[in-house]
Amino acid sequence: MTESAKVDMDKIVSLCKRRGFLFQSSEIYGGLNGFWDYGPLGVELKRNVKEAWWRDMVTSHDELAVAAGAPTTYEMTGLDCTIIMHPQVWKCSGHYDLFHDFMVDCRESKKRYRHDQVRGRWVEFRGQKAFVATQLGGDEGLAEAEARALKFFGLRAKDAEKLAWDGPLVSLTKVSDFAQVLGPDAKTLGTLTAPREFNLMFKTYVGALSGEEGAAFLRPETAQGIFVNFKNVLDSTRVKVPFGIAQMGKSFRNEITPRNFTFRSREFEQMEIEFFCHPQASPDWYKYWRDRRYRWYLELGLSGDRLQLRDHEQDELSHYSCGTADIEYAFPFLPPGEFGELEGIAHRGDFDLRSHMEGKLVRQGNELVVELGEDGKPRHPGSGRDLSYFDDITRERFTPHVIEPSAGADRATLAFLCEAYQEDQVPDEKGNPRERVFLKFHPRLAPVKAAVFPLVKKDGMPEMAEKIYRELKPHFNVFYDEKGAVGRRYARQDEVGTPYCITVDGQSLQDGTVTIRDRDSLKQWRLRAEECVAEISGRLAGKIQ
Numbered sequence: 001m002t003e004s005a006k007v008d009m010d011k012i013v014s015l016c017k018r019r020g021f022l023f024q025s026s027e028i029y030g031g032l033n034g035f036w037d038y039g040p041l042g043v044e045l046k047r048n049v050k051e052a053w054w055r056d057m058v059t060s061h062d063e064l065a066v067a068a069g070a071p072t073t074y075e076m077t078g079l080d081c082t083i084i085m086h087p088q089v090w091k092c093s094g095h096y097d098l099f100h101d102f103m104v105d106c107r108e109s110k111k112r113y114r115h116d117q118v119r120g121r122w123v124e125f126r127g128q129k130a131f132v133a134t135q136l137g138g139d140e141g142l143a144e145a146e147a148r149a150l151k152f153f154g155l156r157a158k159d160a161e162k163l164a165w166d167g168p169l170v171s172l173t174k175v176s177d178f179a180q181v182l183g184p185d186a187k188t189l190g191t192l193t194a195p196r197e198f199n200l201m202f203k204t205y206v207g208a209l210s211g212e213e214g215a216a217f218l219r220p221e222t223a224q225g226i227f228v229n230f231k232n233v234l235d236s237t238r239v240k241v242p243f244g245i246a247q248m249g250k251s252f253r254n255e256i257t258p259r260n261f262t263f264r265s266r267e268f269e270q271m272e273i274e275f276f277c278h279p280q281a282s283p284d285w286y287k288y289w290r291d292r293r294y295r296w297y298l299e300l301g302l303s304g305d306r307l308q309l310r311d312h313e314q315d316e317l318s319h320y321s322c323g324t325a326d327i328e329y330a331f332p333f334l335p336p337g338e339f340g341e342l343e344g345i346a347h348r349g350d351f352d353l354r355s356h357m358e359g360k361l362v363r364q365g366n367e368l369v370v371e372l373g374e375d376g377k378p379r380h381p382g383s384g385r386d387l388s389y390f391d392d393i394t395r396e397r398f399t400p401h402v403i404e405p406s407a408g409a410d411r412a413t414l415a416f417l418c419e420a421y422q423e424d425q426v427p428d429e430k431g432n433p434r435e436r437v438f439l440k441f442h443p444r445l446a447p448v449k450a451a452v453f454p455l456v457k458k459d460g461m462p463e464m465a466e467k468i469y470r471e472l473k474p475h476f477n478v479f480y481d482e483k484g485a486v487g488r489r490y491a492r493q494d495e496v497g498t499p500y501c502i503t504v505d506g507q508s509l510q511d512g513t514v515t516i517r518d519r520d521s522l523k524q525w526r527l528r529a530e531e532c533v534a535e536i537s538g539r540l541a542g543k544i545q
Helices: 003-018 040-059 087-093 138-152 157-162 223-228 230-236 279-299 351-358 409-420 461-472 486-496 506-511 529-540
Strands: 022-024 036-038 075-078 100-105 112-114 119-125 128-134 164-171 196-199 203-205 215-217 243-252 267-277 307-311 323-329 340-349 361-364 367-370 389-391 396-398 401-408 421-427 433-439 450-454 478-480 500-504 513-518 524-528
Touching: 003 022, 003 409, 003 421, 003 433, 036 040, 040 075, 040 243, 040 267, 040 409, 087 215, 087 223, 087 351, 119 138, 128 138, 138 157, 138 164, 223 230, 223 243, 223 267, 223 351, 223 401, 267 279, 267 409, 279 307, 279 323, 279 340, 279 401, 323 409, 340 351, 340 409, 351 361, 351 367, 351 401, 401 409, 409 421, 433 486, 450 461, 450 486, 461 478, 461 500, 461 506, 461 529, 486 500, 500 529, 506 513, 513 529, 524 529
Parallel strands: 075 243, 450 478, 450 500
Antiparallel strands: 022 036, 100 112, 100 196, 119 128, 119 164, 203 215, 243 267, 267 401, 307 323, 323 340, 340 401, 361 367, 389 396, 421 433, 500 513, 513 524
C-alpha cells in the first residue's frame, strides 16, 4: 500500500463517519470487529445500489426480447429465503465439511492470523536466515519487513545494506518450515503454530434444546436457499428453462481476520442470481452473465482503469466448477496493481441440484459422484426429491446447469464510495482557491438527489423554498437546508454527493425563477420554480444533459 493510497482511504473512512455513511458497530462499547452499521446516508446509498441491481437484473428485464449478447430469451424471478435453514442443507452443499480457512496462532503474541494473508520475505545476516512476516503488502510491507529485520538482528537503519534479502514478498503458504519464521508480531523465531482448519459458519441453536440435536447455522451464502426452492418456483410459476432466480439478503462468515473497512466483514449482504439453463447452452450463458455483470459496474460509474474481469486459473477453480471469473476493483487500501473481488460469476454445472437430490458430491476422476461413508451409504444424503427439469416441448428431462453471478452489496457500496471520492480546487466567496471534497456518485446511487436552499431566512424566501421542497419530496429523496452561508451549504451537499442544489434568492421573488447548481461541473442556470420536478427528474434519468 502506498502512502498516498493510505491517505486517500483514511480520508474516505473519515468522511464516512463524519457525514453518516458508516459507523463501527457497538462503537460506544468499544466496537465489535468485523461488524458495521450504515448511517442515515449510508443506508440510502446501499439501498440505491441494491435497488439498481434488482431493477436492472429482475423487474425491468424484458423476457419477450433477446437481451444483447444473450443466446435466447429468458425469464427472471426472485426469492427471499430464511437465514437459518435445515442443517442438512449445509452438509449436502459441502459447507459443513469444506467451508473453512486455514489459520495460524502465535504462541508469543497470542494473536491469530489467516494463513494465506500473512506475507514475508527471506533475509540473511551473518549466516542466520529468517522469514520476516507481515500482514501488509506492496511498498508498505517491504518497509515493515526491513524495519522488523533490523530490529531482530539488532541493527540500526544505517546498517540496512548489511541485510541480504532473498526474493520478493511471498505468502506464508509458500513456507514449509515455520522454525525460521518471525511472526508478524513476534520477537523470536518459530512462534507460529502449524496451519489448521477453521470452519467459517456461525453455529446457533434452534428451540429450547441446546445440544447437537438443536444445532443449526447462520447461512454463509444466500445461494442454497434458491437451490432448495428450485422445484417450488417451477411448480408455483410458469417459468421455463432458461430462467434465473435472484435473491438479496444477509449472510454470515466467521472471518478469522476481518479487515479493510467493510471489504471483509463477518456480517454482510449478498446480491445473487442462480441462472438455470440447458447443459449444452451453459457455456454461452456463462459468457453472457460474465460480460453483462461487468458492464453493470461500468454503467454505474466505476472506472475501467480500476475495474477488471479476471478468469480463474485452473488451480483456483472449485472441484465442480466449469469456469469462474471475478469482477475486481482496485480499492485504495490495496497495494498498487492489486485488485479485490467485487463479484464472482461461476459456472457450477449441475453440482448444486444434484447434491440436494442425491447427497454430497465429490470428484472421482472426471465425474462428480455421491460421497459414501464406511457403511456404503451416502455420507450426507440428499433430500431424495426430484430436482430435474422436464421440457414439455422437446420432451427431454435433464438436470439444469447453473450460472451464478454472486455480488456483495457491501463491497459494491464501498467500491462506489471509493470511486466517487474526489478533490479539486474552486474559488471561495472572495475568489481565493479552496479545496473542495465531493462524492461524484452516479445519479441513480446518490443518497440525496437534490437540496433546496433559501438564500436567506427572510423576505418570503423560506416559504418559496419549502414549497419547492414539498413538490420534489414525493418523487425522490430531497434535503432542505437554511442554516449557514450558502457556500457552506453547497460544500455540505458536495461532500454527501447530492447532484443538484436549488437556491431561492431575491430574483426568485420577482420573476419566479430559481438557480440550479450542478455538483460536478459547478454550472448554474435558472428556470421557473414550477419546472423543478421535471428538470431534476429528467436529469436523474439522463433525459436532460
